Amino acid sequence: MAETPQTFSESWYRIANQQIALRQGINVRRQNFRGERWIILENPFSNQFFRLTPAAYEFVARLRRDRTVAEIWKECMERFPDIAPGQEQVIQLLSQLYYANLLQYSDAADSAQLFERYQRMKQRETQSRWLNIMFMRFPLLDPDIFLNKTIGFVGKLINPIGALIWAMVVGWALKLAFDNWSMLKAQSEGVLAPQNLPLLYLGLVFVKSLHEFGHAYFCKKYGGEVHVMGVLIMIFTPTPYVDATSSWSFRSRKQRILVGAAGMIVELFVAAIAMMVWANSSRGVVHNLCYNIVFVASVSTVLFNLNPLLRFDGYYILSDLLDIPNLSQRSTRHLRHLFERYIFGIRKSESPSNSNSEKAWFTVFGISSGIYRVFVFGRILLFVADRLLLIGIIMAVVCAISWICVPVVKYVKYLASDPILDRHRVRAVAITAGLAAVLIVLLDVIPFPRHFRASGVVEAKVYSHEVNGAAGFMSRLVALPGSQVKAGDTLAVFSNPELELELAASKANRTETQARLLQAMGHETANIKPLSSKLDSVEKRISRINVELASLTLRARQNGFWVAPSIEEGLGRWFAKGTSMGLIVDPGSFEFVATVLQDDVDQLFANTNSLAQVRIIGQADTALSASNFRKIPAETRKLPSPALGWTGGGDIPVAKQDSQGQHAAEPFFQVRADIQSTGDVALLHGRTGKVRFDLEPEPLFTRGIRKMRQLLQKRYQI
Amino acid sequence: MTATPSQEYRRVHHETATTLHKGLDARVNSFVGRYHRRAKVLQELQAEAERIDSQAKRWSEMSDQQLSEHLREFRMQFRRGGKEAKQSIGEALAAIREVSDRKVGLRPFPTQLAGALALHRGFLAEMATGEGKTLVAGLAAVLAGWTRRPCHIITVNDYLVRRDEEWIKPIYQFCGVSVGYVTGDMKPAERRKEYGFDVTYTTSKEALADFLRDRLQMGAMVNPTRQLLRTMLSPQNSVTDGLVMRGLDTAIVDEADSILIDEAVTPLIISAPRQNEELREASVIANEIVSELEPGIDYESDTRYRETRLTTAGIEKLQKRCESYSGLWRGQDRRIDLIRQALMAREFFVNGKQYVLQNGRVVIVDEFTGRPMPQRSWRQGLHQAVEAKEGLTLTDPAETIARLSFQRYFRLYRRLSGMTGTAREASEEFWQIYKLPVVRIPTNKPCIRQQWPDQIFADEATKFEVIAQDVERLHQTGRPILIGTRNVTTSERVASLLDQRGLSYHLLNATRLQEEANIIARAGEKNQITIATNMAGRGTDIKLGTGMAEIGGLHVIATERHESGRVDRQLFGRSGRQGDPGSAQAFVSLEDELLRRYLNSILLKQTAAMLRGHFPAWQAATKTAFGIAQRNAQQIAYKQRTAVLKMDSWLDEALSFAGAPIA
Numbered sequence A: 001m002a003e004t005p006q007t008f009s010e011s012w013y014r015i016a017n018q019q020i021a022l023r024q025g026i027n028v029r030r031q032n033f034r035g036e037r038w039i040i041l042e043n044p045f046s047n048q049f050f051r052l053t054p055a056a057y058e059f060v061a062r063l064r065r066d067r068t069v070a071e072i073w074k075e076c077m078e079r080f081p082d083i084a085p086g087q088e089q090v091i092q093l094l095s096q097l098y099y100a101n102l103l104q105y106s107d108a109a110d111s112a113q114l115f116e117r118y119q120r121m122k123q124r125e126t127q128s129r130w131l132n133i134m135f136m137r138f139p140l141l142d143p144d145i146f147l148n149k150t151i152g153f154v155g156k157l158i159n160p161i162g163a164l165i166w167a168m169v170v171g172w173a174l175k176l177a178f179d180n181w182s183m184l185k186a187q188s189e190g191v192l193a194p195q196n197l198p199l200l201y202l203g204l205v206f207v208k209s210l211h212e213f214g215h216a217y218f219c220k221k222y223g224g225e226v227h228v229m230g231v232l233i234m235i236f237t238p239t240p241y242v243d244a245t246s247s248w249s250f251r252s253r254k255q256r257i258l259v260g261a262a263g264m265i266v267e268l269f270v271a272a273i274a275m276m277v278w279a280n281s282s283r284g285v286v287h288n289l290c291y292n293i294v295f296v297a298s299v300s301t302v303l304f305n306l307n308p309l310l311r312f313d314g315y316y317i318l319s320d321l322l323d324i325p326n327l328s329q330r331s332t333r334h335l336r337h338l339f340e341r342y343i344f345g346i347r348k349s350e351s352p353s354n355s356n357s358e359k360a361w362f363t364v365f366g367i368s369s370g371i372y373r374v375f376v377f378g379r380i381l382l383f384v385a386d387r388l389l390l391i392g393i394i395m396a397v398v399c400a401i402s403w404i405c406v407p408v409v410k411y412v413k414y415l416a417s418d419p420i421l422d423r424h425r426v427r428a429v430a431i432t433a434g435l436a437a438v439l440i441v442l443l444d445v446i447p448f449p450r451h452f453r454a455s456g457v458v459e460a461k462v463y464s465h466e467v468n469g470a471a472g473f474m475s476r477l478v479a480l481p482g483s484q485v486k487a488g489d490t491l492a493v494f495s496n497p498e499l500e501l502e503l504a505a506s507k508a509n510r511t512e513t514q515a516r517l518l519q520a521m522g523h524e525t526a527n528i529k530p531l532s533s534k535l536d537s538v539e540k541r542i543s544r545i546n547v548e549l550a551s552l553t554l555r556a557r558q559n560g561f562w563v564a565p566s567i568e569e570g571l572g573r574w575f576a577k578g579t580s581m582g583l584i585v586d587p588g589s590f591e592f593v594a595t596v597l598q599d600d601v602d603q604l605f606a607n608t609n610s611l612a613q614v615r616i617i618g619q620a621d622t623a624l625s626a627s628n629f630r631k632i633p634a635e636t637r638k639l640p641s642p643a644l645g646w647t648g649g650g651d652i653p654v655a656k657q658d659s660q661g662q663h664a665a666e667p668f669f670q671v672r673a674d675i676q677s678t679g680d681v682a683l684l685h686g687r688t689g690k691v692r693f694d695l696e697p698e699p700l701f702t703r704g705i706r707k708m709r710q711l712l713q714k715r716y717q718i
Numbered sequence B: 001m002t003a004t005p006s007q008e009y010r011r012v013h014h015e016t017a018t019t020l021h022k023g024l025d026a027r028v029n030s031f032v033g034r035y036h037r038r039a040k041v042l043q044e045l046q047a048e049a050e051r052i053d054s055q056a057k058r059w060s061e062m063s064d065q066q067l068s069e070h071l072r073e074f075r076m077q078f079r080r081g082g083k084e085a086k087q088s089i090g091e092a093l094a095a096i097r098e099v100s101d102r103k104v105g106l107r108p109f110p111t112q113l114a115g116a117l118a119l120h121r122g123f124l125a126e127m128a129t130g131e132g133k134t135l136v137a138g139l140a141a142v143l144a145g146w147t148r149r150p151c152h153i154i155t156v157n158d159y160l161v162r163r164d165e166e167w168i169k170p171i172y173q174f175c176g177v178s179v180g181y182v183t184g185d186m187k188p189a190e191r192r193k194e195y196g197f198d199v200t201y202t203t204s205k206e207a208l209a210d211f212l213r214d215r216l217q218m219g220a221m222v223n224p225t226r227q228l229l230r231t232m233l234s235p236q237n238s239v240t241d242g243l244v245m246r247g248l249d250t251a252i253v254d255e256a257d258s259i260l261i262d263e264a265v266t267p268l269i270i271s272a273p274r275q276n277e278e279l280r281e282a283s284v285i286a287n288e289i290v291s292e293l294e295p296g297i298d299y300e301s302d303t304r305y306r307e308t309r310l311t312t313a314g315i316e317k318l319q320k321r322c323e324s325y326s327g328l329w330r331g332q333d334r335r336i337d338l339i340r341q342a343l344m345a346r347e348f349f350v351n352g353k354q355y356v357l358q359n360g361r362v363v364i365v366d367e368f369t370g371r372p373m374p375q376r377s378w379r380q381g382l383h384q385a386v387e388a389k390e391g392l393t394l395t396d397p398a399e400t401i402a403r404l405s406f407q408r409y410f411r412l413y414r415r416l417s418g419m420t421g422t423a424r425e426a427s428e429e430f431w432q433i434y435k436l437p438v439v440r441i442p443t444n445k446p447c448i449r450q451q452w453p454d455q456i457f458a459d460e461a462t463k464f465e466v467i468a469q470d471v472e473r474l475h476q477t478g479r480p481i482l483i484g485t486r487n488v489t490t491s492e493r494v495a496s497l498l499d500q501r502g503l504s505y506h507l508l509n510a511t512r513l514q515e516e517a518n519i520i521a522r523a524g525e526k527n528q529i530t531i532a533t534n535m536a537g538r539g540t541d542i543k544l545g546t547g548m549a550e551i552g553g554l555h556v557i558a559t560e561r562h563e564s565g566r567v568d569r570q571l572f573g574r575s576g577r578q579g580d581p582g583s584a585q586a587f588v589s590l591e592d593e594l595l596r597r598y599l600n601s602i603l604l605k606q607t608a609a610m611l612r613g614h615f616p617a618w619q620a621a622t623k624t625a626f627g628i629a630q631r632n633a634q635q636i637a638y639k640q641r642t643a644v645l646k647m648d649s650w651l652d653e654a655l656s657f658a659g660a661p662i663a
Helices: A012-016 A054-062 A069-079 A087-099 A111-131 A144-157 A160-179 A181-188 A194-221 A245-249 A253-279 A285-305 A313-322 A327-343 A356-387 A389-417 A425-445 A497-522 A525-551 A598-606 A700-716 B005-012 B023-036 B039-054 B056-060 B064-080 B082-087 B089-104 B110-120 B133-146 B158-175 B188-195 B204-218 B224-233 B256-262 B277-292 B312-322 B332-348 B382-389 B406-410 B424-434 B460-476 B488-500 B513-522 B565-572 B593-598 B601-613 B618-654
Strands: A027-033 A036-043 A048-052 A135-141 A229-234 A237-242 A447-460 A463-467 A472-477 A490-495 A553-555 A560-563 A580-585 A590-597 A611-616 A619-638 A663-675 A688-699 B124-126 B151-155 B179-182 B199-203 B250-253 B267-273 B299-302 B307-310 B355-358 B361-365 B398-405 B415-420 B438-440 B455-457 B481-485 B506-508 B529-533 B554-558 B582-589
Touching: A012 A069, A012 A087, A012 B398, A027 A245, A036 A054, A036 A245, A048 A054, A048 A087, A048 A245, A054 A069, A054 A087, A069 A087, A087 B618, A111 A135, A111 B618, A144 A194, A160 A181, A160 A253, A181 A285, A194 A237, A194 A245, A194 A253, A194 A285, A245 A253, A253 A285, A253 A313, A313 A327, A327 A356, A356 A389, A389 A425, A425 A688, A425 A700, A447 A598, A447 A663, A447 A700, A463 A560, A490 A580, A497 A525, A525 A553, A590 A598, A590 A688, A598 A663, A598 A688, A611 A663, A619 A688, A688 A700, B005 B224, B023 B424, B039 B089, B039 B110, B039 B438, B056 B089, B064 B082, B064 B089, B064 B133, B064 B158, B082 B089, B089 B110, B089 B133, B089 B158, B110 B124, B110 B133, B110 B415, B124 B424, B133 B151, B133 B158, B133 B199, B133 B250, B133 B415, B151 B158, B151 B204, B158 B179, B158 B199, B158 B513, B179 B188, B179 B204, B188 B199, B199 B204, B204 B267, B204 B398, B204 B406, B250 B256, B256 B406, B256 B415, B256 B424, B267 B406, B277 B312, B277 B332, B277 B382, B299 B332, B307 B312, B307 B332, B312 B332, B332 B382, B361 B382, B398 B406, B398 B618, B406 B618, B424 B438, B424 B565, B424 B618, B455 B460, B460 B481, B460 B488, B460 B554, B460 B582, B481 B488, B488 B506, B488 B529, B506 B513, B513 B529, B554 B565, B565 B582, B593 B601, B593 B618, B601 B618
Parallel strands: B124 B415, B124 B438, B151 B199, B151 B250, B179 B199, B250 B415, B455 B582, B481 B529, B481 B554, B506 B529, B554 B582
Antiparallel strands: A027 A036, A036 A048, A135 A229, A229 A237, A447 A590, A447 A688, A463 A580, A472 A490, A490 A553, A560 A580, A590 A663, A611 A619, A611 A688, A619 A663, B267 B398, B299 B307, B355 B361
């Protein structure tokens, strides 16, 4: 049971004889939310809103300067005994109306309090502005005069015919986008390049200005007021904004939604036109500008405006679609309620929801928007920090304050002094301490199994490159590739006619030299010495040629499989001496060569007894155990196989300059390990795979800190 | 006598109470407070008192004529104020001391001089019972009175107001300070006269009520500047003529802990009965319905927080039951509220404890003094609910016209100081709320009271039995005995036990103040047994009868521990005053209300088990249990007090459209 407000209040005397009334010029409208009737009061001067239940409005509507609050209360009690507010509720109600500046009262008000209140409000505003560093608003001017002058013309466009034209234009642009999809995609790569940023920003300001005017005109069209226009500094990017909140008091839900969507309607229209220009122009400034407009209008619309999880247009549209005003605050309150009710066991805690479906929406919205916000802001932080390190750090500090310190401090305060916890404080503190302890134990004490993966390639432990010993044409293939050979088996036969000719020539030369030597023995003894040395050299050449001729037959140097993938294409072709014809691989022993990146290597080297499993790509279901690690303590950049690099379809970044795709962008270390083939997995030399190293367990926190540091080090050289 | 503009201004002006510090500010402020309470403060006060003491000879040799001339000089100095006055404080005090000696025959001890200095400098002086606080206040008030700014000396009841004023009057007269007093029975004209004197003795209740009535008369003209301009421009329209007070400047609060802390949040309400037929009817019906509800099934009650909660079954029952009624009973919130009040009346308001029946009326009993307060009533509806429960004719509900808590009121004085026997437990609160640093003035003679160890029992019946035996045993030695109880019911219970044993005693129960003080004053005589609720007769010393010191002095028995250790100490402090011998002992049981209300039920069970099994260290365990219960009680009470203050500030802000608050 919730706390029932007291019928009689001890403070009643303070307002009982007051003669107050609603301020003049307050707009009162009825709205239905999820089938319930509410009364909306709008103060047109401050654009403040106030939502009342019909019962409360019955009271408020009767307030007049010539009657006292006590009289009115009495009348209400008599006329609506079942719904009339109690004295305590009346005090609450009047104070809220007063805070919303909706009351008119005698001039004897406590002016000191007024000033104090004003100062506190200003202070809070400034505070929240700086804490919300990603979205700072600075109101600048009142666009009312301009809007009034132009609404006559622009307003005419807002009608079903306008909608039809809009649909046609946007539809056509969509078709164009579809047709030119590949070009659109290609150009998107350069959109965040430094030289494009000015154009992008220009496009952004242009599109967003029109977007904001869209809101303004739609709001005006349906009878709202637009008095504030200013600059919103969104992630350090000044963009315009207008305040169209007066649309919240529109009775028609459709109109409220339209005003919320107006920005996007205009934006899409502009993007559609830009798309047409882009598609029909050749490269140049106009072409690029149009592209940027299209980019801004589509990406920002999806990421920010349309997304209901951040508090932009989409949020308000969703809020109207669901018929739940103040969706965000109330979901936060609802989550808090859930926490209080079910974890702290506070039965007094009340949900702000009026129905079960609202409860469901609050829960879903609260949780998903929380997660999404952290995600988006985290990405933005990294993005900004990438470009502007100093600002990134400032932002990170501010965000840490507003998302971690402030909530923690608030929570501690809540634990320490919130009256709702009065009887449950011990439990609440105990649970919080328990949760914190569990978290600490989980993060900082309990070691979690740890592993990392590295890609690598299977290599036969024993293999030999078969190289032809002499140049020649391949004339015959003896051993077929893939067949098993023994050492000394002929693999292929080459022929080299030149070599044979040379042999013949050399032999002739020898005969001649021998003849001349005999002759010299008889006549010119002085010639014996040079001739015999010439004979020697000729002999040597002959024996060399013979060796080479023998080498024309390629023989296996070891037992194993003859691996020569494309050797058949070489039949009849000339091969220079020393060309690798193929491999002979010993199928008995393979090893896995893993490429371990710097970040992981120290842990691997520190962990002496690490285990590892290898999974070969394509056969990831079977794990092969690896043993006998050999960590090669020197960094290298040359990949053992191009298949590991990006260009070869692997996952290791390769240097851009390297056309071979075998030069890694980041140095790595090689770790070799023996692997045993099981029946299912055919180990083949050159197959790529992934190795998973199991390291010694370590608590998550220590690990997180290291990762964070590595990230900072890598990105910002800190 | 026409007032000077500055006097006219001060009539309406009061200090703007600073908002309470929150969060980190409060921490910092707490350190500032600790600095103000540092040991050196007392050393300086004592050194100065010694210096004043050393001048004694010079003043005692003077003739009355010379002394009074000097005093006139001091008076002029103090009226002018400034540096001169500050420098001559020591001399002036020495002179006033001499006057005290000559006119009332009391020569203030150096400790009393130190106390007077502390009061003058805005401290809260902790002085044990019997150390002559009344005289200390008098000394400080002379200094304040000389300035002609209004000085109020606040005590706890009318009797003390009259007695103190009468007692110290000769000193004031000789020093050229006019003095008066205000008690509850005075008419406005009289009050105006009495407040017109330099120094006025009064109770907190009268002071606050007069202040509120003055404010009501001023209406919207609470801004002193506007008020002054208006009075000067059109004297015939001045509203200040009807005011009884001269404004708020200096206050010296006696028994400061009870006035500034224990009773501080009870607001003083100026109200007028207003006919409300509907509420009367509703109260009768609510009482009928409640008698049909069953505890545990239809509603649950929580003794610790004094709250009841209807269960779902109860709400359904209520709904069915109310179908035939109209008006207030038609709204769900309305009827639950009405029923809740009736349940409160039934569950937590007990005849003889919270109220008594006198002449067919419900009279609220002050839980602290055990005294009926005929003019008090509970808030709208609750009072009627209790009346309906008792089957009385219902009175018209009182409608509030103005309301202010004592806490807020005392924050409005420019110079606040106070005295009490027990302050240090609450020194943090005194600082945070009133900016009063506590300084502990040592006793003139060392205290030789024996504190006997607490007697602990599992149940109440045994406890009272042993108390009665103890009383009988001690009574045979002839020692005077004071039995302090928590409320009237306990007093009567003890009385009937003593009756059974044929012991004669004095029972202090809600009789007239004068008589009460007389009984208490005689409680130190031979063979006296006095039973009193713990606050009864405060401010009156128990002087030992002749020959009593030799046989051990007064023995004090506490029948229970109180929510606050301060109250315990006050009770014990009634014996062993001014270096007299004495003894004190507390009797507690695990069934005491303190434990039932403020100790976690699991802890209570554990303690009980230890007690029954006489586990090792069970005594220490029970002691800790009582300590925890007292701490819990203090914390809850402190929270309630700050919550009241916060709520008031919120209302001031939220309802500031209804004009400036009364203060």
